[in-house]
Amino acid sequence: xxxxxxxxxxxxxxxxxxxxxxxxxxxxxxxxxxxxxxxxxxxxxxxxxxxxxxxxxxxxxxxxxxxxxxxxxxxxxxxxxxxxxxxxxxxxxxxxxxxxxxxxxxxxxxxxxxxxxxxxxxxxxxxxxxxxxxxxxxxxxxxxxxxxxxxxxxxxxxxxxxxxxxxxxxxxxxxxxxxxxxxxxxxxxxxxxxxxxxxxxxxxxxxxxxxxxxxxxxxxxxxxxxxxxxxxxxxxxxxxxxxxxxxxxxxxxxxxxxxxxxxxxxxxxxxxxxxxxxxxxxxxxxxxxxxxxxxxxxxxxxxxxxxxxxxxxxxxxxxxxxxxxxxxxxxxxxxxxxxxxxxxxxxxxxxxxxxxxxxxxxxxxxxxxxxxxxxxxxxxxxxxxxxxxxxxxxxxxxxxxxxxxxxxxxxxxxxxxxxxxxxxxxxxxxxxxxxxxxxxxxxxxxxxxxxxxxxxxxxxxxxxxxxxxxxxxxxxxxxxxxxxxxx
Amino acid sequence: xxxxxxxxxxxxxxxxxxxxxxxxxxxxxxxxxxxxxxxxxxxxxxxxxxxxxxxxxxxxxxxxxxxxxxxxxxxxxxxxxxxxxxxxxxxxxxxxxxxxxxxxxxxxxxxxxxxxxxxxxxxxxxxxxxxxxxxxxxxxxxxxxxxxxxxxxxxxxxxxxxxxxxxxxxxxxxxxxxxxxxxxxxxxxxxxxxxxxxxxxxxxxxxxxxxxxxxxxxxxx
Numbered sequence: 001x002x003x004x005x006x007x008x009x010x011x012x013x014x015x016x017x018x019x020x021x022x023x024x025x026x027x028x029x030x031x032x033x034x035x036x037x038x039x040x041x042x043x044x045x046x047x048x049x050x051x052x053x054x055x056x057x058x059x060x061x062x063x064x065x066x067x068x069x070x071x072x073x074x075x076x077x078x079x080x081x082x083x084x085x086x087x088x089x090x091x092x093x094x095x096x097x098x099x100x101x102x103x104x105x106x107x108x109x110x111x112x113x114x115x116x117x118x119x120x121x122x123x124x125x126x127x128x129x130x131x132x133x134x135x136x137x138x139x140x141x142x143x144x145x146x147x148x149x150x151x152x153x154x155x156x157x158x159x160x161x162x163x164x165x166x167x168x169x170x171x172x173x174x175x176x177x178x179x180x181x182x183x184x185x186x187x188x189x190x191x192x193x194x195x196x197x198x199x200x201x202x203x204x205x206x207x208x209x210x211x212x213x214x215x216x217x218x219x220x221x222x223x224x225x226x227x228x229x230x231x232x233x234x235x236x237x238x239x240x241x242x243x244x245x246x247x248x249x250x251x252x253x254x255x256x257x258x259x260x261x262x263x264x265x266x267x268x269x270x271x272x273x274x275x276x277x278x279x280x281x282x283x284x285x286x287x288x289x290x291x292x293x294x295x296x297x298x299x300x301x302x303x304x305x306x307x308x309x310x311x312x313x314x315x316x317x318x319x320x321x322x323x324x325x326x327x328x329x330x331x332x333x334x335x336x337x338x339x340x341x342x343x344x345x346x347x348x349x350x351x352x353x354x355x356x357x358x359x360x361x362x363x364x365x366x367x368x369x370x371x372x373x374x375x376x377x378x379x380x381x382x383x384x385x386x387x388x389x390x391x392x393x394x395x396x397x398x399x400x401x402x403x404x405x406x407x408x409x410x411x412x413x414x415x416x417x418x419x420x421x422x423x424x425x426x427x428x429x430x431x432x433x434x435x436x437x438x439x440x441x442x443x444x445x446x447x448x449x450x451x452x453x454x455x456x457x458x459x460x461x462x463x464x465x466x467x468x469x470x471x472x473x474x475x476x477x478x479x480x481x482x483x484x485x486x487x
Numbered sequence: 488x489x490x491x492x493x494x495x496x497x498x499x500x501x502x503x504x505x506x507x508x509x510x511x512x513x514x515x516x517x518x519x520x521x522x523x524x525x526x527x528x529x530x531x532x533x534x535x536x537x538x539x540x541x542x543x544x545x546x547x548x549x550x551x552x553x554x555x556x557x558x559x560x561x562x563x564x565x566x567x568x569x570x571x572x573x574x575x576x577x578x579x580x581x582x583x584x585x586x587x588x589x590x591x592x593x594x595x596x597x598x599x600x601x602x603x604x605x606x607x608x609x610x611x612x613x614x615x616x617x618x619x620x621x622x623x624x625x626x627x628x629x630x631x632x633x634x635x636x637x638x639x640x641x642x643x644x645x646x647x648x649x650x651x652x653x654x655x656x657x658x659x660x661x662x663x664x665x666x667x668x669x670x671x672x673x674x675x676x677x678x679x680x681x682x683x684x685x686x687x688x689x690x691x692x693x694x695x696x697x698x699x700x701x702x703x704x705x706x707x708x
Contacts, residue, residue, distance in 0.1 A: 037621075038588070044621030052621040053588075054547040120545035124580050153496045161493045169496070170503045177508060186646050188638040194662070195635030201642055206575025208523055210583055215511055259503055263510035272557040273583065274572035276518055286510075349553055349587040421561040429564050433590040438617040 008082045009089035010380050012099040016075035017373050017380075019107065021462050023067030024366070028458060030060045032451030039444035050118050058129050059117040064361065065127060065224060067110050072369030073171070073228040074102070074145070079376050080164050080235045081149065085156035095151035102144045109137050121198065125213050127220050128182050132200045135183045142179070146172050163251050167231030170259060174223035182216035207274050218266035225361060227258070229324075229368050230297050236368075236375050237301055237321045241311055242481035246303035254296030261290050268339035271348065280341070287339035294332035301325045316391040317483055320371035323399065327363025331356060346421075351440070352413025359406040362398070362454060370394075370461055377468045378483045382475045386467035388485035394460040401453030404446055412443035525576030531640070531649050531657045532577060532706065535669040535694070538636035539703025542696045543582070546623060551588035554707070567594035577649060589620060596707040601679040604701045609682070623697075627685055631699035637665050673698045676705075 037043045037053045044052045078099060082088055089096040112134055116122070122129040130138065149172060153165070161169075184203035188195055204212050238245050245251060267275070267283020302325055305311065311318045334356050338347045347353065374391065378384055385391065419439065422430040472486055492499050532540060543549070556562050558569040570593055575581055599607075603614060608626055611618040640659050643649040651659035659665055670689075676698050677689040685695050 038619055041619040041621065049546070049623075049625040052546070052623070054550045054621065057550045058547055120547075122544060122547065124544040124547070124549055124582065126585060150496070159494050160490065161496060161499065166493070166499070166503075169500050170507070173500060173504050174507050177504070177511070181511075186642055188635065188642040191645055192638035192641040195638030196632065199635050199639065201639050202580040204579070205523055205647070206578045206581050207572040208519055209579065209581040210575075211515055211518065213581070215515060256506065259506045260509070263507050264514065267514060269585065272559075273555055274570055274575070276521075279514055279518065282514065345557070345559065348557075349585070351586075353586060420565075421559065423561070429561060433565070434615050434617050437588070437619060 006086065006088055007090065008079075009096060010079065010376075012089065012096075012103055013075050013078040013376065014380055015103050016071045016078065017376065017465075019110075020068055020071035020075055020369055020373065021458075021465060023063055023071055023110070024369070025455070025458050025462060027060060027063030027068050028451065028455050030056055030063065032448060032455050034060055035444065035448035035451045039441060039448055049120075055118065055120060058122060058126075059114065061127060062113055062117060062129065063110075065220075066113070069224060069361075069365055069369065070106075072365075072372065073224070073232070074106075075376070076232045076235075076369075076372045077149070077168055077228070079379075080231070081152050081168070084158065084162035084165055084235065085152055086158040087152055087155045089152075092151065092155060095148055095155065098144055098148040098151060102141060102148055105137065105141050105144065109134060109141055112137070123183075123185065123200065123202070125182065125202075125209075126217055128179070128213070128216060130183075131198045132183075132185055132187050133198055135179075135185075138179065142172075142176055146176070162235070163245065163255070164231040164235040166255055167227050167234065170255075171223050171228040171231065174219065174227065178216045178219050178223065182212050210270060210273065211275055211279075214269035215263070215266040218269055219263055221360075222258075222262040222265075225365050226262075226294075226328075229328075229365055230258075232368050232372050233301055233321060233325065234297075236372050237304055237318075237325075240315070240317050240321065240371075240375055240482060241305060241308055243304050243306075243308055246300050246306065250296055250300045254293040254300065257293030257296065258290075261286055261293060265290055265335075265339070268335075268344070271339070271341055271344040284339045284341055284344075288336045291332060291336050295329055298325045298329045298332070311482075315482060316388060316395050316485075317371055317374055319392075319395050320367045320374075323395075324364050324367040324371065327359055327367065327402070331360035331364060334359065346417035347413060350413035350416045351409045351443070352417070355406045355409025355413055358409070359402060362402045362405065366454075367398070373465060374461075374468075375483055377465060378475060379478050381469050381472075382478065383468055383472040384475055384484035384486050386464050386472040386486055389487060390460055390464045391485070394457045394464070397453050397460070398457035401450045401457065404450030404453065408443040408446035408450065412440045412447075415439060415443075521572075523576055524573055526571055526573030529574060529576060531643070531651055533657055533669070533672060533702070534633060534636045534640055534659070534665045535631075535672045535699050535702045536706045537639055537703075538631040538633050538669070538694070539696075539699035539701065540582075541636060541639075542626065542631060542700045543703060544580075546626075548592075549582045549584045551584075551586065551620070553584035553587050553591045554593040555583040556591055556593050562591070566591045567597055577643075579643060579647075589618075592704065592707060594708055596705045599704070601676055601701050601705065602681070604704055605680050605682065605697065608697055608700070626696040626700060627682055629696050630688070631694045631696045633666060633669055633694060633699075634662075636699075637662055640665070669694065672702060676701050 034053050034056050185200035187200045189197040264286035267279050268287045271280045416436050419431045419436040424430045556566045556569045606614045608623045611620040644651040650656040673694045
């Protein structure tokens with residue numbers, strides 16, 4: 001896979017890596033803070049109107065999903081694309097210019113997103129909260145990313161696209177389609193000539209709006225949290241372990257299966273809502289079918305380790321990646337279970353849902369991003385990873401954090417769902433709503449502690465990364481497979 | 488088997504796009520016309536209610552409160568009749584929410600009063616001991632943005648044919664008329680409130696956010 005004659009340009013990949021670390025810490029510190037707010041509501045008043053749970057929750061999801069995750073994905077993309085396509089960004093001033101423009105415009109967009117969210121400038125649609133001027137900037141960033149990607153593909157020396165590139169192409173197309181349709185809105189100032197210039201009104205009303213939003217909302221998970229992260233594991237796990245991908249046919253089957261099935265699943269957010277019944281049933285059925293392609297990729301990854309499981313014991317990087325695949329399997333089993341109508345009736349609107357989101361995002365997405373950056377670091381800086389021991393500790397601390405998070409939220413969600421529906425012997429509701437809130441206090445506290453552990457791990461990651469850049473032992477040449485690590 | 492396709496990035500991308508677009512088309516298109524039809528007697532929001540809706544959105548009340556009553560006995564007992572599609576025909580954006588950290592609000596206008604909302608927003612635990620909701624005292628000081636609300640009403644009237652000013656529907660009128668109507672509406676709400684600053688502001692012709700928000704919450708039936 002190495003091509004000695006080719007010198008890769010890691011600059012953009014490095015910048016995105018730094019952003020991933022910064023946004024990861026910022027986003028998850030906010031997340032932990034708001035987790036504490038639920039357990040200790042006095043914290044809501046510390047920063048006036050800017051510190052309430054309601055104002056910070058969208059900020060948290062946006063910084064983590066679109067700050068941390070996208071930065072990590074793009075860091076990996078600019079690294080993987082050059083290597084699997086056998087081209088260097090240096091070879092084209094135009095394409096490397098696009099890549100740099102991509103980074104800087106994205107950074108401006110991210111900064112504006114943070115400011116507007118704090119000010120309460122939002123369209124209220126989950127994961128699509130930005131108002132129209134920022135939506136337009138998002139589209140610009142996206143198009144530039146697409147041009148950089150297809151530019152690199154056009155220049156490629158390796159004729160066949162590696163699996164990771166399939167997924168990156170799907171990531172680009174999927175998000176483009178979803179984002180455009182969901183964010184259709186009419187700027188009110190342009191029609192009425194008064195009021196705030198940046199305000200807009202959704203093109204869709206009521207049930208239609210909900211339909212489009214969850215078609216987008218769930219599939220943003222698909223095409224930001226799943227597809228490009230699979231692209232990453234398909235590159236980094238075989239590379240780090242020195243093992244070939246287990247099965248080409250399985251990767252083919254799971255790729256096209258995922259592409260076809262995923263878009264149907266958004267309807268599971270609308271079960272027992274006012275969208276038509278057939279659509280709810282489709283959402284439910286296809287969510288269950290989705291287990292097949294999801295587990296297909298996960299099993300393909302795990303079987304890549306066949307005969308080499310000893311590496312799991314020896315390398316914390318392999319640990320991160322294998323556990324990421326395992327968490328992917330867990331959340332792609334949990335999701336379909338929650339999509340079954342009878343389970344959904346209990347789980348919907350409860351803490352089980354954020355619990356589900358977080359075993360996926362922390363276990364699968366964040367672990368994969370962390371592993372990717374640490375795999376890339378020795379290649380970026382021609383130094384070994386500063387500390388294996390630190391990485392090992394980070395792994396266990398964060399894993400403990402995730403387990404605390406999802407187990408407490410499972411219990412909280414099911415408890416609340418059961419209490420909402422509980423009736424006494426006469427058929428009257430057994431609990432008032434506030435009873436079902438106060439009972440959750442211990443679980444909210446445990447969840448917040450889980451968050452603290454995860455954030456501690458992030459600081460260890462950042463420290464290890466910075467030390468790798470500056471202090472670690474210098475390597476003579478880029479490692480081919482397993483990343484060398486200092487004690 | 489498919490190796491040839493992996494050497495054709497353009498065809499590959501087209502293929503991926505068709506496969507992912509398919510489900511969206513089938514799911515979204517058939518229901519669009521049907522779901523946008525309002526139930527009989529449904530009124531578009533007044534300008535003051537819209538301004539309140541903007542306050543609701545600005546402070547992301549929808550992060551913790553749903554506006555969707557599911558067809559279960561436990562929910563209809565607790566919140567009122569289950570929600571119908573046609574009730575949301577004038578909701579842009581929809582505000583169903585996805586998590587109930589607090590209770591559903593779809594019919595909150597039926598069983599809570601202006602006075603209750605005032606106390607709740609000022610100090611939630613004063614009306615619901617054990618509440619984990621933040622206090623929203625800034626809503627008592629900041630003024631609602633009536634201009635933007637009016638601009639939105641004009642926009643939906645012009646662009647989406649929302650029946651403002653039609654026989655039997657909410658009157659919108661000119662900006663001057665709308666402002667006057669909103670102030671009248673605000674005065675009626677402030678009369679039921681006890682916060683002196685809010686009362687004084689409304690008497691001066693200003694509309695604090697809390698008044699607009701309560702107008703919106705009271706409109707939820």
